[in-house]
Amino acid sequence: MAKTGYGKRLTGDEDPHADADFAHLSPRDREIAVFVDHLDEGHAMGYKAIAAVHPRYGQQAVRTSLGRITLAGHLRWIKEHITVEDDSMRWVTRTYWSRTRRSVEWWEDFARERHGKDVTEDHMPGLARVEDIEEAVSAVEQPEAEEPVEQPSGAYRTLADLRSVDPRMPLSDGDCRSLEALAQEWLSRGATALDITRALTDGLPPTVANPGGLARNRLENKMPPKKAKIRQKAARRAHVSRVIMACGLCGADERTTEIVSGLCRECIELIEAEGPAYGAVPDTFLPGPRGGSALPGADEVIDVTERVEALRRAAGLR
Structure with a gap:
């Protein structure tokens, strides 16, 4: 999955699923289009990320097919200039997917409608696509992890470490487990592990007959007050202040090159030079x-x- 706010985004208002959805595409392009159509919304849409999870095709095949699928009217990359209430500005690149085949004019209208949209809950810093492709690829290549071993909580470790701080407080495993919830409550109220250690070791008598009982008594009687709830600051409002089309393969946009049916001229020539999907x-x-x-x-x-x-x-x- 891509970072929140990026990745696959549906255009909405689509026709129901049908066998003929991608009948106009070549067999390989059709297979990859069906695969992309079934990806969860928010999935990373870079060709490397898709190839990392596709069972049959590698990066070059996916890249070429995504180009043809874009030309066919199913996919667009749109750069949106976001202006935030604090006067900060940033560019983000959205990837829009449509199962229904759309015309060039439809996509142009769709992009224009993005202008002025409120994206207060849906924007992040960035100058280009944020897809964590490297992480997605490495995650697929790594072998299955072994069953994780349950690690003791911070509250448990704080109690268990008491014996090394003061030999008069050698809590057993049973003591630590029974007192863990009390120590965790201390931590949730803003206390530190050092605060707990001091509360349980300061002013001890020369000998402690029942370390577990003494620890429980001190944890209950010296419990710090609950932290006052702090009102969360409202998110700064943000809106789309400019919209431009970008090439789905190289990322170049209308500021530097001509975009034709979702791709720049150079990328279109490269796709055409490779011939049909089954081809030369x-x-x-x-x-x-x-x-x-x-x-x-x-x-x-x-x-x-x-x-x-x-x-x-x-x-x-x-």
């Missing part, structure tokens, strides 16, 4: 050096790779 095999993936093969009963040696490329060109494939 780059030359670097073809076997080499090119070999030949003779048909049975023939003397001619055929360059298999060249013949395959000729057939692909004849069929109009890249």
Whole structure:
């Protein structure tokens, strides 16, 4: 999940789920679109974070498919300039998802409607997306943790340490557990572990016959007063004072480049150069050096790779 206020955000007013939701996409893009559609709202939407949890596709495949899904009208990155009541200002990048396919004009209207929105309960400092991608990737790569061992509370440790502070107060494990709630109440009222230690060790008689009983008596009789409740300061009001479209792949925005259907020109060219999702095999993936093969009963040696490329060109494939 992304930090609060970031991550996947629904546009609202969508059509009900249907088998044809992503029928206009290629098979791989359709599979990734369905995967994203089922992510919880607030999930990190960077391609690295999605690839870290996707069972089939890696970062490059997810990145390319997210680009095509954006061009198809399901996804937009919108930078919102937030102005806070204390006159502080910041940029945040929102990721908006729509299962229903939207037109360019629809997204433009949606962005304009964000202008002036009250985001008092929904803003954080930042200049770009905040997705904790590194943490998401490392969390997936780490093996399952062993069952955690229950650790003693601070109140219990304070009581158990009394024997090292004053040998006259050697509380047993049973004593510590029975007195733990009283010591915890001290801590909740603002007392420190040192305050508890002093209350239980100052002015002790030469010998203590019942350390547990004496500790209980002092914890109950010397209990500090409850802390007065402090009224929490109301959140400073904030609103969206400017809205601009950003490229979903590189993060560039309308201040520095032209955004077309959610992507910059350069990223669109890169996606187009990669061909369809199921498509062309780059030359670097073809076997080499090119070999030949003779048909049975023939003397001619055929360059298999060249013949395959000729057939692909004849069929109009890249």
